[in-house]
Amino acid sequence: MPPSRKTIVEPSRKTTVCRETEVLVVGGGPAGVAAAIAAARNGANTTLVERYNHLGGMATGGLVILIPHMSAGTRVQEVAGICQEMVDRLDAVGAARHPSRELLGSTNSAAVNELKHYHDFVVGGRVRMSAIVDPEILKCVLNEMVVEAGVNLYLHSWGAAALVDGKRVIGAIFESKSGRQAILGDLTIDATGDGDMLASAGAEFDGVVDRNARSGMLAVVFRVGDVDYRKYSDFRHSKPEEFRAAMAEIQSASGFRMLPIAAHRDDQVWVNNWVPGYDCLKVEDLTAAEIQVRKAMRAAHKILKTKVPGFERSFILDTASQIGTRGSRRLAGDYVVTAEDLKRGVVYPDTIAAIPRFQENVSAASPNRCIPYRALLPRAAEGLLVAGRCFSSDAAANDVLNLIPFCMQMGEAAGTAAALSLKGHVAPRFLPHDALQKQLRAQGVWLPEIPRLDKASGSLTTRPDGIAAEPHRS
Ligand SMILES: Cc1cc2nc3c(=O)[nH]c(=O)nc-3n(C[C@H](O)[C@H](O)[C@H](O)COP(=O)(O)OP(=O)(O)OC[C@H]3O[C@@H](n4cnc5c(N)ncnc54)[C@H](O)[C@@H]3O)c2cc1C
Known part of the structure; x- marks a missing residue:
C-alpha cells in the first residue's frame, strides 16, 4: 500500500519548560560533545540533549571507530584541541591505537612498514596521526568529559522541534519517557548531523545529496x-x-x-x-x-x-x-564552503579549523583546507549555530570534510563562539573572529596563519605560497 497522505490536526497543549540554559546543544555526536564541552569550559551554563543512551554518535553507536587525518604527514598536527584530548584519555586506559606523536612526519622504513597495515596511519610514505578507538570505552570517556565540564546532560531525549520566536531560536522541544518537554536556551547549537533543528527553525538548507557519492550512501x-x-x-x-x-x-x-x-x-x-x-x-x-x-x-x-x-x-x-x-541536510549559511575552495586551499579570515590533506603531504604547493566560522552561522535565523556534518557546504566539499575529527573541530569552535558571544553580549554573527581564534588557540586548537586586512590597500594579505585568502563576505 502506498504511504497515506492524510493529515490530522493535533490538539494544542501546554508544554513544561524543564530547564533554562545559556547554551543548548542538540545532538551528542562528535560535534555536539565538543560543542557542549567547549561552551561549558568557557563559562556558559550548557545543556546537551542526545536521543540515544550514549554520546559519540557515529564514532560510538555507529561503530565508525577510525578517527583519521589528524595530521598530513608533517610534524604539525592540525587536528588537536578536544579531539586530541579525547584520544589522550582513551590512551590512558589502553583504548586507542595510533602512531606515536614522535613519529609524525617520519619516513623511517621500519615504522612505515609496520604502520601501513592500519588505515590512514601513513600518507605518501610518511607517518600521520589517525586513531582507532574502542567505541564502548569512548562512550565512557565522553560521559566523563561532559560531566567534568559541568554540562547538564539529557540522554534518551529526542529533539523534536526548535522553539522559534520570530526569527530567533529560543530553545527546543524534546520527547522522552518523561513526555514532551521544552528547554529554553539563549543560544542553540544544532549538532544533530541531519540538521533537524535548523530545518524546523526554518533556516535555509540544501538537502540535495549526490546518491552516487560516499555521503549519499x-x-x-x-x-x-x-x-x-x-x-x-x-x-x-x-x-x-x-x-x-x-x-x-x-x-x-x-x-x-x-x-x-x-x-x-x-x-x-x-x-x-x-x-x-x-x-x-x-x-x-x-x-x-x-x-x-x-x-x-x-x-x-x-x-x-x-x-x-x-x-x-x-x-x-x-x-x-x-x-x-553520511550526508544529509546542509545549512545554507553565511558562507558556503565549496569544492573549489578546497582545491585552492583557501584560508579564510575567520578560519576556525584546518583540515590536513588526505593523500599528499602538505607543502607550500599543497596546502591544508580550512573551515570558516561563517559556515556555522545560518543566514536568517538568529540564536542558532550549526556544527558537524550539517555545516554550510556544497555536496562535494561536505563529502570530504564531514569526518569525525573535523566535526569535532567545528563543535569546539561553535561551543566556544556561543560562550564568548554570551559573555560579550554580542550575537554570534558579530563575535570578533580574532577573539574566537585567540581562544581556540589557547585551548590547543591548531590554526594556520590567518590573512589580515591590509588597511593601506584595503586588500587581504596572501599566503606565502601565493594562494589568495578569501575575502570576508558576511
Ligand atoms: C558508515 C560510515 C563510515 C564512516 N567512516 C568514517 C571514518 O572512517 N572516519 C571518520 O572520521 N568519519 C567517517 N564517517 C563520517 C563521520 O562518522 C560523520 O560524518 C561524523 O560522525 C559526523 O559527526 P556529527 O557529530 O556531525 O554527527 P553524528 O555522528 O551523526 O552525530 C549526531 C548525533 O546527534 C544525535 N541526534 C540526531 N538527531 C537528534 C535529535 N533530533 N535529537 C537528539 N539527538 C539527535 C545522534 O544520535 C548522534 O549522537 C563515516 C560515516 C559513516 C556513516
Missing part, C-alpha cells in the same frame, strides 16, 4: 571478532588481486560494497559498508536499510570466513546501534 557497520587481522592485512597487501576478488564476491552477494578495516585490537575488524538507494530522512528507507544490511552481513561473513585468510575462526561480534548516515 547509508550503512550499518558491524564488527567481526576472533579475527587474525595481521594475517588478513598481509593477504590484502601481498595478494591484491585475490583480495579484490573476495571483496567483489561480497559485493555481488550483498548488492553493495563492504570493507573490513582494522580495529583497536588485532582480533577484531569493523566492516564499513556503502549502501546506495536510500534517503536517510525517510523512516521507511531507514527501516529497509537495516533489514537489507543485516541480511547481507551474514552472507558476507560466510564469504569472509571461507575465502579470506584471517577470518577462519571469526564470528559476528556486534552491529551498530545507530544507522550510518
